[in-house]
Amino acid sequence: MPVATDATRPNKTAAWIALKLSANAQFQDRPGACKLIETAVSRGDQGMTERLAECRRS
Numbered sequence: 001m002p003v004a005t006d007a008t009r010p011n012k013t014a015a016w017i018a019l020k021l022s023a024n025a026q027f028q029d030r031p032g033a034c035k036l037i038e039t040a041v042s043r044g045d046q047g048m049t050e051r052l053a054e055c056r057r058s
Helices: 002-006 010-020 030-042 046-057
Strands: none
Touching (some): 010 030
């Protein structure tokens, strides 16, 4: 699936997360966004650590 390959790039991952957390009903997918955030943190993206905490609270 090409999306998974593209999502490994930090800027694209952030864009996918923003889209999945948006109010747009067509793209909204909070569980999917949280999974992408988890993956980003596991790969060392410390900038996503706070967002992961937000996902876990929700």
